[in-house]
Amino acid sequence: MAKGHKYCINNLLRLEDIRVTEVVEEVDEDVVVIKVQPRKEKEIFCPHCGSKHLYRHGHARPRKVLHACICGKRIYLKIQGLQRLKCKHCGRTFTQQLEI
Numbered sequence: 001m002a003k004g005h006k007y008c009i010n011n012l013l014r015l016e017d018i019r020v021t022e023v024v025e026e027v028d029e030d031v032v033v034i035k036v037q038p039r040k041e042k043e044i045f046c047p048h049c050g051s052k053h054l055y056r057h058g059h060a061r062p063r064k065v066l067h068a069c070i071c072g073k074r075i076y077l078k079i080q081g082l083q084r085l086k087c088k089h090c091g092r093t094f095t096q097q098l099e100i
């Protein structure tokens with residue numbers, strides 16, 4: 001798929017802190033699945049204490065969320081590559097969140 005198309009979808013959904021990796025259109029079911037990953041450069045903070053001193057603690061399972069319905073098609077976001085993280089400061093674990 002052309003890069004321009006992905007860029008278009010990013011603009012459409014205003015997903016600034018994620019990267020579209022693949023767009024899959026399931027024509028039979030009127031479903032569009034947009035596979036996304038968080039942008040690597042974004043800094044992550046602990047949601048419990050605000051510390052940015054974190055351990056990587058593995059990967060979370062991919063999540064599929066209904067994002068919108070456009071022209072009778074259901075648009076799903078499949079979020080991949082989210083980190084599980086553990087805070088060095090308060091010791092709690094959490095999953096990286098995306099602001100979408």
Ligand SMILES: [Zn+2]
Nearest residue numbers: 046049087090
């Ligand atoms: Zn913490």
